[in-house]
Amino acid sequence: MSLVMTADDLNQFLETVFLEVAGEFHVEEVSEDQVVLRLNVSDKHLRPGGTVSGPAMFGLADVTAYVATLAQIGPRALAVTTNCSIDFMRKPAAGVDLLGTGRVLKLGKQLSVTDVLIHSEGMDKPVARASLTYAIPPRGSAADVTM
Amino acid sequence: MSLVMTADDLNQFLETVFLEVAGEFHVEEVSEDQVVLRLNVSDKHLRPGGTVSGPAMFGLADVTAYVATLAQIGPRALAVTTNCSIDFMRKPAAGVDLLGTGRVLKLGKQLSVTDVLIHSEGMDKPVARASLTYAIPPRGSAADVTM
Amino acid sequence: MSLVMTADDLNQFLETVFLEVAGEFHVEEVSEDQVVLRLNVSDKHLRPGGTVSGPAMFGLADVTAYVATLAQIGPRALAVTTNCSIDFMRKPAAGVDLLGTGRVLKLGKQLSVTDVLIHSEGMDKPVARASLTYAIPPRGSAADVTM
């Protein structure tokens, strides 16, 4: 697989298209094998006891898979998640960011399948794993974004 | 299966234990067959175009399964989601709340399994379906909540 | 949703197209709401202790979802499963058949999503639940089967 967007491209895309999550996510690394996305954990992501909430972890998995797919197909605002399976395995560490590592396992014309591992920064063992399917809109449709 | 908490009990529990989501969710109905939970949709749940975000739908599915489980086992703050599989099937309607309908399919000593259908209020066809597994802490542990 | 195949049509289709499972499955009921498929349990489906194996239950869920989709779109040999999430909740009863009840939750041009509950015949509580996504080949392709 080859890359058509860099980490800078992807960060600019997120800031342009997903204003409502601007500042929440940052693309740290993009390579042919994987992308790494940071969730800048703040109060709104926390549950009682100071641990990151399930929806915040789901959101990180979702955006990681989206970014991993876009890195290979270019900017498409309308790609939509059709399925997610997620296992919550450990409690996230308090006071540190979460990192999502995404690997695209299949990139078809209509669907992509991406595996995501989520770690508390600095920890070895993953706090969650997820796999996500994205439906990719046809090329040339209104979903192509000119940046 | 028999019920040990009413809709009022569950709403009071959510307000007491989940302060950070107070006002977001409201238990509408509790019966032996199912519970219905409302997501009071506001700006923070929306994506560009005015549609409810994936993480907000995941959160509704998660709390619906939690409430459906608690209705049968009583208040346990520490029950945790271990797995969720969710299919996003249609775009939610703009400007209306979402309703989650949960049915507990298995209630074991250690695990519960709950199916959830999510509808835009007033619409026939579901926007999403999910199944969730909860790990239930042992009775008598610190997880029992005195209200 | 409207039906384009009856239980007899579907049984004839299975016998014609899936020779290798002929005799294993029988469509019991087809309505606008649901289909019911029987797995004729025999020695090859059993694990030690006489319980039905996981792969046999997966196969029942898979064919139930396939039959539920075909009942609404007509015979297409090439529809393929792209995703399945399955929860095994109870041990099947020994010495009785399994019944799969499928409900199509979404029927799009490219994808169908179906929920399946599996019961031991005569038992109230489900032994497993599953949700499956099928990719539907374009109409008019070689996948259309003339019977």
Added chain:
Amino acid sequence: MSLVMTADDLNQFLETVFLEVAGEFHVEEVSEDQVVLRLNVSDKHLRPGGTVSGPAMFGLADVTAYVATLAQIGPRALAVTTNCSIDFMRKPAAGVDLLGTGRVLKLGKQLSVTDVLIHSEGMDKPVARASLTYAIPPRGSAADVTM
């Protein structure tokens, strides 16, 4: 994580406890990182067109996760699958075996979570991915197997 069973131990265990699949599976590799299991593809695993069936791939994923868990906890006949999510991504190649590669992501007292990738032998791109949860019976119970 440390290993308590070798590939030879695991193959002997499968032959002893799972007589009905003897000859179907062979443990190829066991390391601290992963296990590799071979499905010896034969006629009974095939669908029309000569491709490996969904239930056969599910079975390979299931036994791979089981073997990966046993390698770390020792022989327990009664560990049971509680959940599986599987994505079918490509058609398996005809005439070659399938290999399942399993990595245990979590090993708790009651549950293990394992990721599995399935490849046609000699091919780079995976045909399927799966994640499976196993419920582990308490140590000292009848589930411990003396070999």
